[in-house]
Amino acid sequence: MKDTLAKNGLMLGTFAVITTALIAMTFFATEPRIEQQKARKLLSVLNEVVPHKLHDNAMYADCTEVVSKQLGNTLPHRVYRATLNGAPSALVLEATAPDGYSGDIELVIGVDTQLKVLGVRVLEHKETPGLGDKIELSVSNWITQFTGKRFNADALAPWQVKKDGGEFDQFTGATITPRAVVSAVKNALLFAAEEQSKLFSAPNACLTTAPTSEVSS
Known part of the structure; x- marks a missing residue:
C-alpha cells in the first residue's frame, strides 16, 4: 500500500513539474509576441x-x-507628448478606471494644450460582452462622445x-462601466490641466529609436 502511494505521489509530482515547465516555456515563448502586439x-x-496635423514628432x-x-x-502611467514645429501641441495620457x-x-x-479632447480609446478591459464592451470602438461609437469636448476644471x-x-450616455442595463470610464477621463483631464507645463518639460522616459518593422507595420 505504501509503495503504491509513493509511486502515485512520484507520478503526480513528475506530472506537475513537467506541466509547470511546459507552461513556463509557453509563456516565455509567447511573451515577446504579446509585447509586440x-x-x-x-x-x-x-x-x-492625436491627428497627424497636430504633431510632427x-x-x-x-x-x-x-x-x-x-x-x-x-x-x-505614461504621458506621451505631441509637438508641432517644436512647440507643445497635445498630450496622450494613459489612465486606469479601477472601478x-x-x-x-x-x-x-x-x-x-487648450484642453479640448482629441479622442479617447480603450486599450484593455474585462467588461461583459454585449454590455460593458460597448466602450470599445469596434463594438459601438460610444467612446467618440468625448471627442471635441472642452474641459473646464471649474x-x-x-x-x-x-x-x-x-452629458454622457449610459448603456441599457449597464451603468457601472460607462460611469467608470467617464470618471477616469475626467480625472485624467484634471491632472492634465494642473500639470501640463511640467509634463511637457519633464525628461524623456521613452524609446529614442523607432520600433521594429514588425511592431510599426
Missing part, C-alpha cells in the same frame, strides 16, 4: 487620438512616466453619465 496597438491608438519616443491617483492608481464592472479598464486620452458637472446628471 501591445506596442503595435499603442502606435495605432496614439495616431487615432514621433510620439511613441517622447513621453514621461508619472504616478498619480488622478490617473487611476499608484502605478506609473469597472469586471476590473480595471485601461484607457488613453488625447487632449490639446465646471465638472457635465462629466458624468446622464443618470448622474451629466
Whole structure:
C-alpha cells in the first residue's frame, strides 16, 4: 500500500513539474509576441487620438512616466507628448478606471494644450460582452462622445453619465462601466490641466529609436 502511494505521489509530482515547465516555456515563448502586439496597438491608438496635423514628432519616443491617483492608481502611467514645429501641441495620457464592472479598464486620452479632447480609446478591459464592451470602438461609437469636448476644471458637472446628471450616455442595463470610464477621463483631464507645463518639460522616459518593422507595420 505504501509503495503504491509513493509511486502515485512520484507520478503526480513528475506530472506537475513537467506541466509547470511546459507552461513556463509557453509563456516565455509567447511573451515577446504579446509585447509586440501591445506596442503595435499603442502606435495605432496614439495616431487615432492625436491627428497627424497636430504633431510632427514621433510620439511613441517622447513621453514621461508619472504616478498619480488622478490617473487611476499608484502605478506609473505614461504621458506621451505631441509637438508641432517644436512647440507643445497635445498630450496622450494613459489612465486606469479601477472601478469597472469586471476590473480595471485601461484607457488613453488625447487632449490639446487648450484642453479640448482629441479622442479617447480603450486599450484593455474585462467588461461583459454585449454590455460593458460597448466602450470599445469596434463594438459601438460610444467612446467618440468625448471627442471635441472642452474641459473646464471649474465646471465638472457635465462629466458624468446622464443618470448622474451629466452629458454622457449610459448603456441599457449597464451603468457601472460607462460611469467608470467617464470618471477616469475626467480625472485624467484634471491632472492634465494642473500639470501640463511640467509634463511637457519633464525628461524623456521613452524609446529614442523607432520600433521594429514588425511592431510599426
